Amino acid sequence: MAAFDTTRPAYGAAPVAGQFNGLFSKLVAQVAAWNHARVTRNALNALTDRELEDIGLVRGDIDDVANSH
Template identity: 65%
Template sequence: MAAFETNRLAAPGAGVGIVGRLVASVAAWNDARVTRKALSRLSDRELDDIGLSRGDIDMISAR
């Protein structure tokens, strides 16, 4: 019986060109958007409990 991995999309190092960078940029933008949205939904009290203020949201989501 043959065994093979089904969770690997391509050989290591493949897709590192323009398309790979574009996909990585879109993924990073989406992560920042989701983080910003989640933090924006918190109340000022909840933000204070985790040591943040409304002014910190953009800085945190850009990381």
């Protein structure tokens, strides 16, 4: 009697799935980083010039702060 093991994925199928998962996770990370920068930028723009000065910033620094990691 012959037995076949059919529980293994086809040759080359796993790397394709891994590449898709890697691409998807990179996309999610980029969207999350963009949203974090957007929220930071909006919060800093809501501050007055005096409040920005208290934390050592000027309006021109907001984009640099929001885009830094």
